[in-house]
Amino acid sequence: MKPLLSFISILLAANSYAQIYLNPGVDTSLTEVKQALRFYNKYVADFNGKAIPDMAKYWPQSELKLRKVPDQMIYAINDYPLYSMGCRLTILYIRPTANYVHIKTQFSVPDSQKNVMTMAITNYYVAFDKIHEPYFKNPMTEALAKWRTKTVRNIIYHYPPYHIFNAKRADTLVRNIAGLEKEWGLKPININYYLANNKDELYQVQGFDYTVMMGNKAAPSGKSDDKDNQVFCGGLGENYFHEVVHLYLNHLYPKSPLQEGLAVFYAGSMGHSVKWHLKRVTQYLNKHPEADLTDVDNFWYTDPFTNPSSAIQGMICSMVFKKEGVPGLKRLMQYNSYKDIFKKEFNIDKEQINAFLRKSIADESVK
Known part of the structure; x- marks a missing residue:
C-alpha cells in the first residue's frame, strides 16, 4: 500500500468537500480581495465528491491548451482530489499585488487528540481580465518560465537552469520506451517530463509550500499523471523509466492490483532493481517472523528506501x-484481486499466502 493511503481513506469518509476558514489577521476589506475570495470559494465548492469541476470556468484557455487539468495542486497526495478529502481549509493570508491576489491555504485534519495535522499548504493566484472577471494564474507556468526544455524522441524534458542535461541517460530512456512499445504493441505517447534534484523542488514548482509527501530522507522518487501524460521525477535525472511505464500500461489494466508491480518489474523502484529490494525485504523478514504478508497492500513500509508491497508486486510479475x-x-x-492472482496463477489459498510469499521472496532475492 502506498504511504498514507490507509490514513487518507479515513479522511475521505469524513466530508464530501471542505469548507474555508480565515486565519486571524486576514484582511478581506478590499474589493479585489473579496472578489478573489468568492471565486476561490466557488472553485472549492465545485469539487463535489470525486468530481473534477469544469476547468474552463476557472482557468484561461492558454492553460487548458497545456493540460486538461491545469491545477497541479489537486493531487498533492494521491489520485484523489485534495479538495474532496474532508480537510479543513484555512486561508493563512491573502495578499493583493499589481497582477493578482495571492491566496495561501492550509489543508489540515485533527488527530485523535485534536492536534492539527497539516496535509498541504498551497498557493493560488487569482487575476482579473479586462472586464474584471477573475481567473487563476498557474504558479507552475510562472515557475517553468525560468526552466529549460529539450525534446528527445517523444519526451519533452523540462529541467531547472542549474541542471546539465545528460543525453546518454535520455537515450537510455527512449531505448527502453521503444522496447516497451514493441513488446506490448503500443504507439508512442508524447510525454512532458519534469526533473529536479529532489521531489520537494518539484512540489514547489507545482505551487506548494508544503505537502505531507515532502521532507524525510532523500531518495529518488517520482509521480505519473496519465490525465495529461506527464511525469515528475526527483533524483534520477533523465531516465526514470518507472513512471513512464505507468503512463503506457496503467490505462490498459485500470483494476489490476499490480499496476505498481509492473512498473517495478520493468524499471525497478527508487533507483534499484526488484532483486535489490527483495534482498532488503528478506533481511527485514528474517528479523520479524511476526510479519504477516497475507494482505500484501498492508505490508507497505520498512524504511525510506524500500516499499515491500511494491517489491512483492514486482516479484509476482517477474515470476510470471x-x-x-x-x-x-x-x-x-x-485479474482484479490478489485472491484470484494467488489462486489462479500459483494455486495458493489465502491461508498459504504468507508462507508462499516468504519463500518466494527469499528464493527470488538470490536468483
Whole structure:
C-alpha cells in the first residue's frame, strides 16, 4: 500500500468537500480581495465528491491548451482530489499585488487528540481580465518560465537552469520506451517530463509550500499523471523509466492490483532493481517472523528506501514473466484481486499466502 493511503481513506469518509476558514489577521476589506475570495470559494465548492469541476470556468484557455487539468495542486497526495478529502481549509493570508491576489491555504485534519495535522499548504493566484472577471494564474507556468526544455524522441524534458542535461541517460530512456512499445504493441505517447534534484523542488514548482509527501530522507522518487501524460521525477535525472511505464500500461489494466508491480518489474523502484529490494525485504523478514504478508497492500513500509508491497508486486510479475513472457503478464494483469492472482496463477489459498510469499521472496532475492 502506498504511504498514507490507509490514513487518507479515513479522511475521505469524513466530508464530501471542505469548507474555508480565515486565519486571524486576514484582511478581506478590499474589493479585489473579496472578489478573489468568492471565486476561490466557488472553485472549492465545485469539487463535489470525486468530481473534477469544469476547468474552463476557472482557468484561461492558454492553460487548458497545456493540460486538461491545469491545477497541479489537486493531487498533492494521491489520485484523489485534495479538495474532496474532508480537510479543513484555512486561508493563512491573502495578499493583493499589481497582477493578482495571492491566496495561501492550509489543508489540515485533527488527530485523535485534536492536534492539527497539516496535509498541504498551497498557493493560488487569482487575476482579473479586462472586464474584471477573475481567473487563476498557474504558479507552475510562472515557475517553468525560468526552466529549460529539450525534446528527445517523444519526451519533452523540462529541467531547472542549474541542471546539465545528460543525453546518454535520455537515450537510455527512449531505448527502453521503444522496447516497451514493441513488446506490448503500443504507439508512442508524447510525454512532458519534469526533473529536479529532489521531489520537494518539484512540489514547489507545482505551487506548494508544503505537502505531507515532502521532507524525510532523500531518495529518488517520482509521480505519473496519465490525465495529461506527464511525469515528475526527483533524483534520477533523465531516465526514470518507472513512471513512464505507468503512463503506457496503467490505462490498459485500470483494476489490476499490480499496476505498481509492473512498473517495478520493468524499471525497478527508487533507483534499484526488484532483486535489490527483495534482498532488503528478506533481511527485514528474517528479523520479524511476526510479519504477516497475507494482505500484501498492508505490508507497505520498512524504511525510506524500500516499499515491500511494491517489491512483492514486482516479484509476482517477474515470476510470471520468467515462465511465459509478455503473454503471461497480459493475463496476470487482467485479474482484479490478489485472491484470484494467488489462486489462479500459483494455486495458493489465502491461508498459504504468507508462507508462499516468504519463500518466494527469499528464493527470488538470490536468483
